[in-house]
Amino acid sequence: MFILRLLLIFFLTYLTFRVLKIILSFPPKKQEDSVSFPKNSNILEDEMVKDPICNTYITKKGAITTRMNGKTFYFCSKECREKFMERG
Numbered sequence: 424m425f426i427l428r429l430l431l432i433f434f435l436t437y438l439t440f441r442v443l444k445i446i447l448s449f450p451p452k453k454q455e456d457s458v459s460f461p462k463n464s465n466i467l468e469d470e471m472v473k474d475p476i477c478n479t480y481i482t483k484k485g486a487i488t489t490r491m492n493g494k495t496f497y498f499c500s501k502e503c504r505e506k507f508m509e510r511g
């Protein structure tokens with residue numbers, strides 16, 4: 424019985440060490456995630472913009488865009504973009 428207990432204690436110590444190692448390895452990874460740039464750009468892409476033709480609000484990510492005189496315009500559909508191009 425004594426040997427079994429020793430083995431159990433040894434096993435538990437080993438497990439604790441493994442768990443501690445995993446826990447200690449997590450904080451640096453979390454910091455990297457919070458600073459990562461793709462997440463920030465996703466926030467920008469989800470920004471709401473107004474369609475100048477039908478006044479609908481759409482996300483930059485899902486919008487159809489066109490550049491005119493150095494400005495970017497966002498549209499909900501190709502039809503709206505075509506109307507905008509016809510107007511000039």
Ligand SMILES: [Zn+2]
Nearest residue numbers: 474477499503
């Ligand atoms: Zn539209």
